[in-house]
Amino acid sequence: MPTADNAKPWTIAEVAGHFGVTLRTIRHYEELGLISPQRLGTVRLFHPRDRVRLELILRGRRLGFSLEDIATIVNMYDAEPGEVGQLTYLIEQIDVRRRHLEQRRRDIDATLAELDEVERRCLDDLRRLQS
Amino acid sequence: MPTADNAKPWTIAEVAGHFGVTLRTIRHYEELGLISPQRLGTVRLFHPRDRVRLELILRGRRLGFSLEDIATIVNMYDAEPGEVGQLTYLIEQIDVRRRHLEQRRRDIDATLAELDEVERRCLDDLRRLQS
């Protein structure tokens, strides 16, 4: 059964624990408009939608994007259909992002290759020392 | 002929121009010990070795590493053979870095997939608007 239990919103502490960040970080992201959790009185309630956005935000952060960049990215994900100009602009932005990401993947691959090389040298040196 | 011309060291302005960074940035990296260009009097001279290091540094920067992290990475590249303890430690560090990078590549792939999805939706909407 698709339990209604699963739909129970999370507290800020639960969210922070789940993602391994502090409460301050989450509040900070709200200040910047990256997330807008529901309020019950003054208390924040985090629904699945909010958790998904946080996942996206943290992924962007790991990739070294600024929170400002991240804002434009996550806002692309739930943009309303809008008019033609908006859509073509959005598509352009997607291409820009894609190029960035592809550059970074090349950076990663190059770095990984060099790490392999360094490790190989280390292992060689080790073998030499132990023989 | 392997021209000695090719070995002519670069000025700080040439290096900055080549990599698209400011003079301040380069000097900052020297302050942190990330590079140590030769000095002719007070003037800095950049040899190929320095340029390679800068390339590595900027790659790390694009990947969102802190300059401190980058320092440990680039210093791995030209570590002296050393003793067994050093070597095994270095190999561990390489593994740590590798795991980080692999995580980031997963992040990139996930983000690219989602960008594709968003773009597909955009193109659909466009077609709908123009039909």
Add this chain to the structure above:
DNA sequence: GTTTACCCTTACGTTAACGTAAGCGCCCCG
């Protein structure tokens, strides 16, 4: 009924990674 556990806001503090300005030295050109 008060202590404990979370939650809130406001606001100043901190760190990294440079930016920017001031003031000086050197060399070459007209």
Add this chain to the structure above:
DNA sequence: CGGGGCGCTTACGTTAACGTAAGGGTAAAC
């Protein structure tokens, strides 16, 4: 020989992304 052009150092300024402390509300728990 007096500017430019380029390079240097010293040192304070700036921005992003939170950290941290102060002060206060509410609700279950003892």
